[in-house]
Amino acid sequence: MSNNLKKIGCNKSVLASIDSGILEQFDLARVVAVHKESYTINNGEIDVLAELVGKLIFNASSPADYPAVGDWVLVNFYDEKTFAIIHEIVSRKSLLKRKTPGKKVEFQLIAANIDVAFIVQSLNENFNLRRLERYLVVVNESNIQPIVLLSKSDLLAPEDITNRINDIQKVMPDLQVIPFSNENESGLDSVRKNMQPGLTYCLLGSSGVGKTTLINNLIGKSIYRTEAVSKKESKGRHVTTHRQLTQLDCGAMVVDTPGMRELGFFSVDTGIEETFSEIMALAEKCRYNDCTHIKEKGCAVLDAVDKGLLSQDRYHNYMKMSKESTYNEMSYLEKRKKDKQFGKHCKTVMNYRKNLR
Numbered sequence: 001m002s003n004n005l006k007k008i009g010c011n012k013s014v015l016a017s018i019d020s021g022i023l024e025q026f027d028l029a030r031v032v033a034v035h036k037e038s039y040t041i042n043n044g045e046i047d048v049l050a051e052l053v054g055k056l057i058f059n060a061s062s063p064a065d066y067p068a069v070g071d072w073v074l075v076n077f078y079d080e081k082t083f084a085i086i087h088e089i090v091s092r093k094s095l096l097k098r099k100t101p102g103k104k105v106e107f108q109l110i111a112a113n114i115d116v117a118f119i120v121q122s123l124n125e126n127f128n129l130r131r132l133e134r135y136l137v138v139v140n141e142s143n144i145q146p147i148v149l150l151s152k153s154d155l156l157a158p159e160d161i162t163n164r165i166n167d168i169q170k171v172m173p174d175l176q177v178i179p180f181s182n183e184n185e186s187g188l189d190s191v192r193k194n195m196q197p198g199l200t201y202c203l204l205g206s207s208g209v210g211k212t213t214l215i216n217n218l219i220g221k222s223i224y225r226t227e228a229v230s231k232k233e234s235k236g237r238h239v240t241t242h243r244q245l246t247q248l249d250c251g252a253m254v255v256d257t258p259g260m261r262e263l264g265f266f267s268v269d270t271g272i273e274e275t276f277s278e279i280m281a282l283a284e285k286c287r288y289n290d291c292t293h294i295k296e297k298g299c300a301v302l303d304a305v306d307k308g309l310l311s312q313d314r315y316h317n318y319m320k321m322s323k324e325s326t327y328n329e330m331s332y333l334e335k336r337k338k339d340k341q342f343g344k345h346c347k348t349v350m351n352y353r354k355n356l357r
């Protein structure tokens with residue numbers, strides 16, 4: 001493997017998922033930006049505009065069959081490496097996706113092959129355990145390692161900061177939590193120490209918590225978000241977009257795409273089990289295998305809530321998210337049916353009440 005590829009995150013496990021011999025036919029490159037009909041790829045040396053080979057488009061049956069930022073792709077270069085054709089997507093180590101807003105039950109790829117997600121909340125107004133759990137579910141489900149960053153530590157007294165960290169670690173003792181401040185730079189070194197060359201990171205969190213300021217601090221100069229890629233698509237149109245995968249001086253890479261900015265429609269599924277692992281453990285002790293933990297006799301989860309061993313808030317958030325998860329998995333038709341049934345149910349209840357009056 002060339003050093004240049006290693007620099008942009010290529011490692012043994014990437015190579016292990018490529019059939020031997022295929023690299024005699026193709027070059028390996030990484031997708032650093034996704035445009036409407038084309039991609040910017042990088043081979044560790046230069047950015048090159050690339051398009052998909054017809055076969056890839058023809059065989060695609062879901063959004064997951066198209067490249068995402070961070071993907072490793074097998075390509076052929078043309079015209080003195082000014083243009084490339086993407087032939088294959090190398091199987092992914094992790095994939096971050098979200099539900100598309102609107103009626104169709106579809107999803108959108110946000111980024112591939114992210115190693116670590118920094119989940120950023122500000123210690124002052126944005127701090128919220130329930131929101132943190134939502135992010136954790138998505139990150140765990142996507143096979144990405146989470147690290148929690150608590151920003152704006154300059155605005156709180158040290159004991160308040162400790163209390164908030166304790167609040168998190170009471171329910172999730174294994175989670176790494178780092179408080180920091182962009183303002184007085186405390187904690188920035190801890191963040192830096194957690195960024196390794198060759199690994200790919202992303203920052204998730206609400207608007208205004210300090211993600212952009214943090215990246216600029218990590219880079220050391222305020223160039224982030226100003227670096228634009230301007231390329232010509234094959235149809236002659238110019239596309240100008242911001243780089244979506246950037247390398248920091250320390251050698252770590254950061255993915256930042258518009259879709260990453262808000263959690264909104266992220267899909268929620270298996271990550272629930274990891275995030276609420278203590279509830280999963282309790283559920284195994286419920287009397288009934290199919291216990292819904294709502295009102296059953298012998299429900300170990302409800303029992304724990306009663307005894308104060310499991311907080312009401314955490315229980316409610318778990319219930320809410322597992323409901324959303326089941327709802328998300330339903331097809332559009334099933335959802336309509338369910339919504340209709342619910343509508344009917346409401347009507348029946350309303351009529352019943354009217355008749356009582």
Ligand SMILES: Nc1nc2c(ncn2[C@@H]2O[C@H](COP(=O)(O)OP(=O)(O)OP(=O)(O)O)[C@@H](O)[C@H]2O)c(=O)[nH]1
Pocket residue numbers: 151152153154155180181182183184205206207208209210211212213214261
């Ligand atoms: N006091 C304090 N203010 C901060 C800190 N970090 C960021 N800010 C301020 O918070 C505001 C938002 O910071 P951004 O870095 O733009 O936040 P963001 O998360 O990138 O927001 P979006 O770009 O909307 O996603 C700015 O006015 C920053 O100056 C911090 O550690 N302490």
Ligand SMILES: [Zn+2]
Pocket residue numbers: 283286287291292293294296298299300301302
């Ligand atoms: Zn139960």
